[in-house]
Amino acid sequence: MSEARATPAGIQHPRVKQYLSVKNNTKSNPENLACLEGLWELTIARKEALDIRAFFLCPELLRGDAARTLANNLIDSGVHSYLVSEKVMQRLADKDEPDGLAAIVQLPRFTWADLPLGEHNSLIVLDALEIPGNVGTIIRCADAVGANGIIITNRRTRLSHPKLLHSSMGSSFTFPVIEAQVDEAIDWLKEHDFRIVTTDTDAPVNYRQANYRGRVAVVMGSERYGIVKEWHQAADVEVSIPMAGKIDSLNVGNAAVLMLYEIFYQQQPEKFSSKAALQGG
Amino acid sequence: MIITSAQNPRVKQVLALRDRKERDRSRQMRVEGYEELSLALASGARPVALYFCPAFFRAPDAEQLLDQIEASGAELIEVSERIFEKIAYREGPDGWLAIFPALHASLQALQLSPNPFVIVAEAVEKPGNLGAILRTADAAGVDALIAAEPITDWSNPNIVRSSKGALFSVPVAAADNRQTIAWLRQHNIQIVAATPQATQLYTDTDLSGPIAIVVGTEKEGLSATWLDQADVQVQIPMVGKVNSLNVATATALLVYEAVRQRTAAK
Numbered sequence: 001m002s003e004a005r006a007t008p009a010g011i012q013h014p015r016v017k018q019y020l021s022v023k024n025n026t027k028s029n030p031e032n033l034a035c036l037e038g039l040w041e042l043t044i045a046r047k048e049a050l051d052i053r054a055f056f057l058c059p060e061l062l063r064g065d066a067a068r069t070l071a072n073n074l075i076d077s078g079v080h081s082y083l084v085s086e087k088v089m090q091r092l093a094d095k096d097e098p099d100g101l102a103a104i105v106q107l108p109r110f111t112w113a114d115l116p117l118g119e120h121n122s123l124i125v126l127d128a129l130e131i132p133g134n135v136g137t138i139i140r141c142a143d144a145v146g147a148n149g150i151i152i153t154n155r156r157t158r159l160s161h162p163k164l165l166h167s168s169m170g171s172s173f174t175f176p177v178i179e180a181q182v183d184e185a186i187d188w189l190k191e192h193d194f195r196i197v198t199t200d201t202d203a204p205v206n207y208r209q210a211n212y213r214g215r216v217a218v219v220m221g222s223e224r225y226g227i228v229k230e231w232h233q234a235a236d237v238e239v240s241i242p243m244a245g246k247i248d249s250l251n252v253g254n255a256a257v258l259m260l261y262e263i264f265y266q267q268q269p270e271k272f273s274s275k276a277a278l279q280g281g
Numbered sequence: 282m283i284i285t286s287a288q289n290p291r292v293k294q295v296l297a298l299r300d301r302k303e304r305d306r307s308r309q310m311r312v313e314g315y316e317e318l319s320l321a322l323a324s325g326a327r328p329v330a331l332y333f334c335p336a337f338f339r340a341p342d343a344e345q346l347l348d349q350i351e352a353s354g355a356e357l358i359e360v361s362e363r364i365f366e367k368i369a370y371r372e373g374p375d376g377w378l379a380i381f382p383a384l385h386a387s388l389q390a391l392q393l394s395p396n397p398f399v400i401v402a403e404a405v406e407k408p409g410n411l412g413a414i415l416r417t418a419d420a421a422g423v424d425a426l427i428a429a430e431p432i433t434d435w436s437n438p439n440i441v442r443s444s445k446g447a448l449f450s451v452p453v454a455a456a457d458n459r460q461t462i463a464w465l466r467q468h469n470i471q472i473v474a475a476t477p478q479a480t481q482l483y484t485d486t487d488l489s490g491p492i493a494i495v496v497g498t499e500k501e502g503l504s505a506t507w508l509d510q511a512d513v514q515v516q517i518p519m520v521g522k523v524n525s526l527n528v529a530t531a532t533a534l535l536v537y538e539a540v541r542q543r544t545a546a547k
Contacts, residue, residue, distance in 0.1 A: 133409070137527055144523040171523055208541055242540065244422030251413045254533040257526075261534055264518075265484065271518045272484050 002072045003059055006081035011088050015054045015080070019092055019104055025158060032109055034160035037093045037102045039067050044170035046070070051106040055081045058089035061100030071101065079103075094162055107160060110176040112188055115149045120267040121215040122147045123194065124256060125185060127231060128154035128222035135159075136167030137253040138220070138260075139175055143168075145264035149176035151185050156222070186234045189217050195236040198227050199255060203238035210239050212263040220256045285361040292360070295332060295368045295380065301434050308383045310436035313370055315340045315377045320446025328355040328379040334365035337376030346377075355379070370438050383436045384448070386455045388464045391425045397470050398543070399425045400536065401461060401495040403503055405528055406432040412443025413529035414496075419447035421536045427493075428455040430504075458506050465493050474503055474511035475531055477524070483515040488539035496532050499525050 009016050021027045023035040033053065036045055043066075045052060055074045062068055075081045084092070092102045115123065124142055129135050135157060142150055157164060159179075165172055180188070189196055194215040199207065219235070221227035232238075241255055250258075265272055284292060297303040298311045309329065312321050321328075331350050340346065351357055365374060393399075400423055405411055411433070418426045428435065435453050456464070465472060470491045475483070488494075495511070497503035508514065517526060517534055526534075 137530060140523055141526060141530055143521045144519040144526060146520040167527070169523065169525075171521075174522070241420075241537075242544070243420040250420045250533070251416050251529070253527075254413060254417055254530060257530045257533055258537050261517075268520075271520065272482055 002075040003057060003083060005075055006057055006083045009056070009082035009084055009088070011091065013082065015082055015104075016056070016084065016088060016092070019054070019056065019102065022104060022160070023092070023162060025160075029160065032107045032160065033104055034107050034165060035092075035102065035162060036105055036165065037095060037162075038099050039070060039101055041165065041170065042070060042074075042101050042103055045103065045105050045173060046074070048170070048173045050108070050173055052079045052103050053106060054104040055079045056084050056089070056092060056102040057081060058084050058086055058098070058100040060086055061089055061098055063099050067099060067101060107173065110149070110178045112178065114176040114178070117192060117215075120213060121194070122212070122260070122263045122267060123149050123151060123189075123217040124260065125151045125153060125217055125219040125231070127182070127219060127228060128156050128225065129220070129252065130156045130223055132157045132161040132164035133167040134223065134251070134253040136164040136172065138256045139164075139168040139177060140171045141257045141260050143171035143175045145260045146268070147260060147263070149178065151217070152177060152179045153182045153185050154228070155179055182228070182230045186230070190234075196231070196234050197237045197239060197259075198231055198235040199241060199259060200227060200238055201240055201243065203240040205237065205239045207239040207241050207259060208262055210237050212266045216263060218256075218259045218263070220252055220259075223252050283359045283361055284364055287364060287367060289364075291358060292364055292368060295378065298380070299370065299438070301437070304383060304434060304436045309380050310383045310441070311370070311438055312379045312381055312441055313374070313377065313438060314442070315346070315375050317441055317446060318377050318379050319346065321379070321381065321449045322349065322353075324446055324449035326381055326449045327353050328381050330356040330358060330380040332358050332360055332365070332368060332378040332380075334360055334362055334374075334376040336362050337365060337374055339375050350379070384453055386435055386453055388427070388454045388456050388460060391452055391454055393424050393468060396543070397468060397491040398423045398539065399427060399465075399470065399493045400532060401427045401429050401493050402528070402532070403429045403458070403495065403497045403507060404432055404501070405496070405498055408433060408437050408439030409443045410527065410529045411440050412445070412447075414532050415440070415444040415447040415451050415453075417529070417533045417536055418451045421540050423451070423536065425452045425454060427461055428453070429458050429461045431455045458504070462506070462510050471512040472507070472510055473535070474507050474514045475517070475535055476503055476508060476514050477516055479514035479516040481513065481515055483517055483535050483538050486513055486515050487542070488535075489542045492539060494532065494535045494539065496528050496535070499528050
């Protein structure tokens with residue numbers, strides 16, 4: 001075990017305090033740091049070569065060989081490593097049964113230049129979404145269909161939120177997500193020939209009957225207020241997802257997923273033949 | 282009279298309903314919060330009792346809702362702020378907590394349309410996922426959502442919350458796998474199992490007839506029982522680094538593909 005080379009750290013240690021301030025968002029975070037916990041998240045972070053700023057290990061809580069191997073590899077690779085007690089690890093972790101692994105990582109920053117442009121492109125605009133889990137789910141699905149990126153306007157939840165990171169299942173480590181003002185985003189989309197699509201319960205066009213070939217950006221509005229005026233005015237197409245029930249809204253995550261898959265279906269029809277399925281998708 | 286004592290048996294009873302055991306025993310459930318309560322009422326559910334604390338009210342039309350609940354025959358029980366904070370599940374309560382009869386959850390009570398369309402969720406654990414599936418089920422107008430080998434009960438407060446009232450408008454049932462499969466067979470319903478191992482795509486599958494879309498947990502997927510019994514196995518294509526979708530997400534895609542086909546076939 002390489003743990004002899006990790007520095008013991010108590011609850012007052014500056015790195016431990018830093019972890020808590022990043023996790024709870026109590027200080028400004030210009031470096032885009034985020035807190036990860038557990039074998040699964042740390043494994044993905046390492047695989048995606050994220051910059052791991054600090055690694056916290058509680059040997060008493062480790063479960064299984066994979067966890068021990070990961071801990072050894074992290075320490076051996078020269079990451080700043082800290083040994084913490086069970087009590088301190090309980091403070092760091094959100095999970096009820098922490099597995100003894102946690103880290104501070106730097107999340108990548110993306111810009112407009114990270115959105116590749118081609119004949120067919122798809123972007124999702126998330127305006128004022130409030131629930132981190134919804135944003136994470138949409139990032140995960142956008143990644144699954146090979147969409148080109150996500151634009152967040154009127155941001156209400158931070159991208160380093162632990163629930164967002166968890167629900168994105170690691171997609172948010174690598175999938176381009178950029179933050180912009182509404183007018184800046186509209187200007188960029190128009191300038192690059194994107195058609196702007198909004199979804200609204202009252203729109204006359206069924207979401208499966210609109211044309212999404214070429215470059216499209218679909219705008220999803222907040223859980224509470226829906227699409228704001230600026231986006232409505234910028235829309236080229238307004239579509240609706242039919243609903244039979246008494247409550248008028250699908251969960252915004254699910255609505256976004258339906259839009260993403262319809263675009264995927266139209267832009268990459270070859271992925272929707274059973275031959276593609278036989279070859280593993 | 283206002284209840285101010287934590288020793289009051291009514292207070293103990295409403296607290297006990299946080300536990301599944303007591304929900305199963307008393308066949309009652311809690312619905313907390315103004316929004317959830319309004320949605321439950323709008324779906325036709327009738328509370329047996331309301332615990333309320335006006336000091337916490339934030340809704341402008343509180344009087345109106347109180348009158349409506351009283352008119353429906355429910356018992357109104359006012360409690361002190363200290364007691365309401367004790368019985369409430371969430372932080373920053375809004376003063377509303379109603380007791381409803383627990384949901385009928387037997388397969389036999391379900392009513393099917395002429396062209397049955399149901400969803401089966403096997404061993405889905407997270408209440409948030411079940412809530413999202415309920416909202417999809419409501420939006421798509423399915424006949425029923427069945428929890429097979431359920432891990433939680435339908436009256437779990439977190440399902441009530443995340444379903445945004447759909448729990449009261451979508452017929453639900455709970456049963457083990459054997460009973461569920463027998464019931465589907467009895468009604469000649471085709472079993473469409475969602476699994477990444479399938480070689481057929483959901484978009485290439487006829488979903489316009491009597492079907493049950495069956496989904497499992499994202500970690501384990503569907504059990505061998507369902508895969509063996511399936512009339513057809515379907516997969517959802519994916520590219521990129523992600524190799525699975527959240528169970529509620531996958532359900533929404535399959536259900537909405539079925540909706541498209543069923544609407545087109547009409």
